[in-house]
Amino acid sequence: MKRLLKNGQLLIDGQIKTQDILIENDKIAAIGKLDGAQVNADDVFDAAGLFVSPGLVDVHVHYREPGQTDKETIKTGSLAAAHGGFTTVAAMPNVIPTPDTPERITAQIAKNKKDGAVHIVQYATITTDRGGDELVDFKALKAAGAFAFSNDGNGVQTSETMYEAMKQAAGLDMAVVAHAEDDSLTHGGVMHEGAASRELGLPGIPSVSETAQVARDVVLAQATGAHYHVCHVSSAATIQVVRAAKQAGVNVTAEVSPHHLLLSDDQITTDNAMLKMNPPLGSENDRQALIQGLLDGTIDMIATDHAPHTDAEKAQSMLKSPFGITGSETAFQELYTKFVKPGTFSLAQLINWMAVQPAKVFGLDNAGSLSVGQPADLAVFDLTTPYEIKTDDFLSMGHNSPFVGDTVYGGTQLTLVDGQVAYKR
Known part of the structure; x- marks a missing residue:
């Protein structure tokens, strides 16, 4: 045709x-x-x-299937991606059961291909069942088709575990993609720790819970030579760590989510679970640092962290509601409207961050460009x-x-x- x-x-x-x-x-x-x-x-x-744009590339989506199909399915999530202009997405492994064995990831990849409206590449976990310290079989999972390794939704809590994971991933030329969060510092928080959390009487999560793990991990990445990719960077301090690591020659890349570029905790004036995500919305100073981090190349790309939940779950208080918001169908449109039209970003920069760079950083050779033969x-x-x-x-x-x-x-x-x-x- x-x-x-x-x-x-x-x-x-x-x-x-x-x-x-x-x-x-x-x-x-x-x-x-x-x-x-x-x-x-x-x-x-x-x-x-x-x-007419190259199909957008999103390296961070949650499709909930198998295990939580009341929230999303591969079919509905990928149709949402297509609706947003995305043609390639990377699905995180926090499904039930997790794709932590060759058999499970093979089945997940087959299901993605059968039901997906767009190209879906699949993350494997770093550890068994996305928690604890038992590492997966990295070599076997790569052979079975894993895109990269991530425990997204959970930070890897033990330095030794992350060090061994990075050594194995580096030997296979595979990326370790990290949700950076030190659980010992979060204290059951539901939003960023600051004036807004205190005003609302809600427990806060300090930004250092993210920054401390990123600081640990860039040192481990330097020691192992691994490609270390930081998910959804949210704080000014984390930007400083990533910037210094890049300047030191560490193979570190980073993404930022649209909501962290568009919103800050100043806008949380009521107990509104639609504004509950992990990492939480930071301060206005954090938001400005993220914008600057994109512009100066410290942050490599934009990724949605599309995280659907049911209406009933999100109707609850922030204390009980799950973390996460959807993003596939609003990302390009919000960013174009709020940043390109006023002149903060150029259209070429936005397409670079949403299509060209994600494909380039993760070696997706058939994505991210409009050219003859592609x-x-x-x-x-x-x-x-x-x-x-x-x-x-x-x-x-x-x-x-x-x-x-x-x-x-x-x-x-x-x-x-x-x-x-x-x-x-």
């Missing part, structure tokens, strides 16, 4: 240019000013006035028409977003995965 996208606005060498894209046999066959009559396409999509993974966004974010429009089962009701730009009009329609407005 031949598919032709006409008159799209493409970023080429940092400049917006009007181009056509011909897709044939699931790959990009040509980019340029193409004669529609000569192409003789089976399907033509007029993208006049619309921005798989036809792309997203088409309307950057000029405002719309309101409504849960009725979500394809995710999770409605737990603090951005519902916001007016944004950048609505997804079309998402193609391997040249096939994964989402169309």
Whole structure:
């Protein structure tokens, strides 16, 4: 089948240019000013006035299947990703049972492929059942198709365990992707420890619980040569540690989540579980440091940490509600509206952080770019028409977003995965 996208606005060498894209046999066959009559396409999509992007890449999503399909399934989560313009995602291993053996990860990968609307790569755990100190069989899990190793949702508490994990991962040229949280410092907190938590009388989590583990881990990464990737960096102090480690030549990369760029704990004025996530929203100083960290290259990419929960769970107090918010269907739109339109970021920078860099850092050779011969993974966004974010429009089962009701730009009009329609407005 031949598919032709006409008159799209493409970023080429940092400049917006009007181009056509011909897709044939699931790959990009040509980019340029193409004669529609000569192409003789089976399907033509007029993208006049619309921005055509490489499919976005998200290295941090939670799909809850198996084990918690009342929150999300692989099908609904991946449809939500397509709705947001993502064509490749990396699924975290906090499902039940965890993909901590070759048999389990093989089954998980098969299920991802069967039910996924987008490309899904799968994390394996660092330790058995994502806790404790018993390491998984790294070599066997890599052979079975693991994308990288993570205990996301839990920090690895023991230095020796992380040191051994990094040594094994380094020997296999695999990344250790860390949720950094020292449990001995969190004290059952539900939001960032600061003026807002004290005002609300809610137990706080100090930022040092994140920073202390990152500081430990960059030293271990330097000693082992491992690629150490920090999930959802949230504090100014952590940025300083990562920046210093990079300057020292440590193989460390980092991601930031949209909500930490967009919100701070100043906005938590009531007991509102829609604003409960882990790590928690930091101070306004933290938020500004994260923005600067992206701009100066300390932070390498943006990842959503899409974490759906049921409406009933999130209707509870912050004391009882689970951590996490959804992000797949609002990330590009919120960031474009709040940062690109005012001029804080350029559109090219945003696409770099949401498509190019995640693919480059994690060696996803078939993702993150629009070029001839590459798989036809792309997203088409309307950057000029405002719309309101409504849960009725979500394809995710999770409605737990603090951005519902916001007016944004950048609505997804079309998402193609391997040249096939994964989402169309």
